Amino acid sequence: MNTFLLASSSPRRSEFLKQCHYQFFTQPSNVEETFDPTWENDTIVKELARRKAASVAANHPNAVVLGADTIVVHNGKHLGKPANVAEAKTMLMALSNSTHTVYTGVAILHGNKEHVFSDAAKVTFDELTPERLERYLQSGDSLDKAGAYGIQSFGAIFVSRIEGDFYTVAGLPLSKTAKALEKFHIYPNIG
């Protein structure tokens, strides 16, 4: 079996691959996360995922390398990771009582072979009362996450409904990723 590298420092992505019994190493990439504002949302996440994977693959030509990127889009506006609590508050107040879309791109590279795809899911937020918002901001869950919330952590209490793959919202579309990894002969490793 080829060495499988996750080109991401996200503890969530690593956790999701582990829960599906993949054996891998983590090698965070260091790439420019800028993009052309005229690009479509799915192009942005696919291109950034590809860049992340490529930057790690350059040093590990024999490994299968997976990169991923997630953006949150609300009313046509991109919400990245908040710089501070005030920015997190502004983002969460915007998301309150409405629906936004999360795009995640995945790129898997191995030598000359590449498979790049994206997936999107809709997320509907409940109304965030001032008390709920304050407690959430206090918890510190906002700061390292696009859109300022974690659906797989405390942010779960805000989300009344999703349409699509939960793991796309959380940062790695597991069912599509598992199928794509099969093309590279990477399988869950049981027992």
Next chain:
Amino acid sequence: MNTFLLASSSPRRSEFLKQCHYQFFTQPSNVEETFDPTWENDTIVKELARRKAASVAANHPNAVVLGADTIVVHNGKHLGKPANVAEAKTMLMALSNSTHTVYTGVAILHGNKEHVFSDAAKVTFDELTPERLERYLQSGDSLDKAGAYGIQSFGAIFVSRIEGDFYTVAGLPLSKTAKALEKFHIYPNIG
């Protein structure tokens, strides 16, 4: 603040309440999980959730007690926890490449006050190839879960799409539960 008891032995439900910073004790209930087959699906999960909470509340009259119950319904048929690997295999093959519905009921009791609700979510499975199915069965993830899969664990790779609350599928609708707990003055406890 009143003592908050989770009337469930499910490690998932306990984990979900913890990720939302609730402080609680776990007190598994021991009730008959039989029901009248003429009941509607939402009636079944609400009634079983109420029974579980009531059996614990009887011994803890001053506590706020939460009970929950989850059923998986596919083509009008109820799928419970599989008795063995063969039954798990039959269930998963039935779910392959189709959509089913998961109902979770929640009952919160405190003295004479009660709040009981249910939530439903649709889950669409990918095609389960024989290899995927065998690996999953080998992992042992099937056996303690209604419908023979865990969406929050290795079963994630089967699920291409959900419509509704992910946590309803996983066993506890967190956003509705958080709002219901507020009526009993139970809040996440930060820091």
